[in-house]
Amino acid sequence: MTETILEMNQITKTFPGVKALDDVNLKVKKGEIHGLIGENGAGKSTLMKVLSGVHPFGTYSGDIVFNGDVCEFKTINQSEALGIVIIHQELALVPELSIAENIFLGNENANKGIVNWSETVTITKELLNKVGLDISPQEKIKNIGVGQQQLVEIAKALSKDVRLLILDEPTAALNEEDSENLLNLLIEFKEQGITSILISHKLKELTKVSDSITILRDGKTIESLSLADNKISEDRIIKGMVGRDLSNLYPERNPEIGDVVFEVKNWSAYHPVTSERKILHNININVRKGEIVGIAGLMGAGRTELAMSIFGKSYGKKISGQAIKEGKEINVNDVSKAIKHGIGYVSENRKEYGLILIDNVKNNITVADLGKVSKNNFLNYNQEINEAESIRKRINIKTPSIFQKALNLSGGNQQKVVLGKWIFTDPEILIFDEPTRGIDVGAKYEIYKIMNDLAENGKSIIMISSELPELLGMCDRIYTLAEGRITGEVDNDENINQETLMKYMTKSGRS
CATH class of the missing domain: 3.40.50.300 (P-loop containing nucleotide triphosphate hydrolases)
Structure with a gap:
């Protein structure tokens, strides 16, 4: 009988105005790759933040059982000390520091306060080789692309004594070749006894490497499926995610060019x-x-x-x-x-170029063209609310209100806000x-339809x-x-x- 490394039982987590997780259950076997999938806002990232201590014990209800012990992580350092390492969807690197400095930030190779830079660079090279990144450890993060930064994040995770590796959309910024290399890495990690939880909207990736998957929808556990016998189709998974069948991944186009x-x-x-x-x-x-x-x-x-x-x-x-x-x-x-x-530009890096994360949805939508909701340099507040609410409904941004801060939205809904900002300017x-x-696949279809309409x-x-x-x-x-x-x-x-x-x-x- 395969040993269970992780159980999350009846996890409930509430943010102002929204219940992000509602009695969620997750069971992961030791040494497996466990896929976690669901639409944007389903609660995948929130669940993993609960597990890793980003959302500390006391801010949620339910139990985390890791290696048979009930855990109450109040900080991410406590979860990492047990070998639980999470790579977040949003990059968390310091642009002005080098790759080597970022990988060992807070975990420096030091003796009596003196960093051994020679050893740091040598180990960094080895880690970069493992993730297939041929670049100097001394290169600053700000000088490399988003995809390369994601690989640095993975190398940083590998620098720790990992027992459970959580990857939140790790291939989102990677091309097909680099994505393939990363998936092969996960298989290698599995052979080395490392358990992985893989969050991805790319169904082909999940079905290729996962031993089992858990589907979340609207903050609830829908089901867990074994992929061992290859009898679970992508259409079956999609139906679990969205609660309906999607007959076509891309809407029909009738262009008049x-x-x-x-x-x-x-x-x-x-x-x-x-x-x-x-x-x-x-x-x-x-x-x-x-x-x-x-x-x-x-x-x-x-x-x-x-x-x-x-x-x-x-x-x-x-x-x-x-x-x-x-x-x-x-x-x-x-x-x-x-x-x-x-001209409007929907950036690939919403966190750095697309959003004011600490501001609300309304202000993020209207910020690119305040003149549209102003007269004689005075902002028409009611008009601004109506315009933002119209955009929210049009592109189905999942938020309790347009006054919700952008940082509290899921990654996909943040991307919709960026899209809404440029639609508002009528470019x-x-x-x-x-x-x-x-x-996710359901929201992609919505974005495709919006693009076709435009x-x-x-x-x-x-x-x-x-x-x-x-x-x-x-x-x-x-x-x-x-x-x-x-x-x-x-x-x-x-x-x-x-x-x-x-x-x-x-x-x-x-x-």
């Missing part, structure tokens, strides 16, 4: 810190009225850098080239000018950078995604990017598949 609305010509940019390093090389792309254009590329190809440099030149130095709207060159030298010209060109990252109303959309099926399911045309260069442009038809896109994505753009 018009003339070119926006284009960039000969667009180039250099790294903001290493000024001699060219990141973008003579990019030429365009998007038509009512069209959804995809941008595909591996991590480091320059997708986000391109989007941010276009949106008010908020990334890069020595940016050159033309931004052209409806045949006329426009000035996008700062964010306010980009917004004025009808003509919308750049969606990983718009469904960290969002396109059908004549908006022009540029969509960046690491998920090739998503680009193929949503886009009319797709550009591929490699090494900061456009390497392909294809119309999305029956002849285009993931293999075709990958061929272009791995093609060198160098002449």
